[in-house]
Amino acid sequence: MPTTSVAALAGLPAGLWRAAATAPHRLLLLDYDGTLAPFHVRRAEARPSRRTMDLLERIASSGTTTTAVVSGRSLAELIGLIGRLPVTLIGEHGWEVRRPDGHVEQYPLPPECAALLERAVALADVAGWGGRVERKRTALVLHTRDLAGAPADALLRAGQEAWSPLTAPGDLGVERIDGGIELRARHRDKGMAVRDLIAAAPTGSFAVYLGDDVTDEDAFRALRSTGAAIRVGPDDRDSQANGRLPSVDAVELFLARWLELVADHKGP
Numbered sequence: 001m002p003t004t005s006v007a008a009l010a011g012l013p014a015g016l017w018r019a020a021a022t023a024p025h026r027l028l029l030l031d032y033d034g035t036l037a038p039f040h041v042r043r044a045e046a047r048p049s050r051r052t053m054d055l056l057e058r059i060a061s062s063g064t065t066t067t068a069v070v071s072g073r074s075l076a077e078l079i080g081l082i083g084r085l086p087v088t089l090i091g092e093h094g095w096e097v098r099r100p101d102g103h104v105e106q107y108p109l110p111p112e113c114a115a116l117l118e119r120a121v122a123l124a125d126v127a128g129w130g131g132r133v134e135r136k137r138t139a140l141v142l143h144t145r146d147l148a149g150a151p152a153d154a155l156l157r158a159g160q161e162a163w164s165p166l167t168a169p170g171d172l173g174v175e176r177i178d179g180g181i182e183l184r185a186r187h188r189d190k191g192m193a194v195r196d197l198i199a200a201a202p203t204g205s206f207a208v209y210l211g212d213d214v215t216d217e218d219a220f221r222a223l224r225s226t227g228a229a230i231r232v233g234p235d236d237r238d239s240q241a242n243g244r245l246p247s248v249d250a251v252e253l254f255l256a257r258w259l260e261l262v263a264d265h266k267g268p
């Protein structure tokens, strides 16, 4: 990382390292795309660096830190990308969980949500969006990451117009995400996933969440008063986060520092 120096860690909340060092246990919760893995036009090729994978494996294996990756991707995709890590994997914004021991849980999707998603698929077919639409169990994504400028804007607008009426009953929400828009079931989100992880952790655990996208704001809100909520990327929009890292490279630096810290503080 020749271009990333310790100055990249200057935007972290004051007292983070001390709180992490003195807590009886830690939770390290991380988004995937744009946080651990750099943006890639081909989604299957968006992968963390080898060093980031090594650091995560060592942190998760240290016994000092409950480590989880919390993503909007399907759990199957996450397992394909980073399933070898001994961490909790949370897919579809909290609807699916794989524990470090391999056990998988899926929250059941209410039938009314499934029916609305079916209608959204039909609308996408009529619009001819074809291969741009990713079907997940609890969401649909219209991907535009290979487009820019007016064509991207036009497609995003068309998606918003077609799918927004389906959100009226309140079961689904439609949201701009990095590289597209997503229509998803609202009964779970990253904030709920984070609260569940905190509730299951030892009392007094110090929790940190790192993420870059609008869907990470739910997680930031869930822990900003008790832990560190760290926005990754440029400071270009309002955020509930109470700290910032400028880039995916800075996240790698953060993980290296975290590993040094837990190596020095093996528990209380």
Ligand SMILES: [Mg+2]
Pocket: 031, 032, 033, 034, 035, 211, 212, 213
């Ligand atoms: Mg992201």
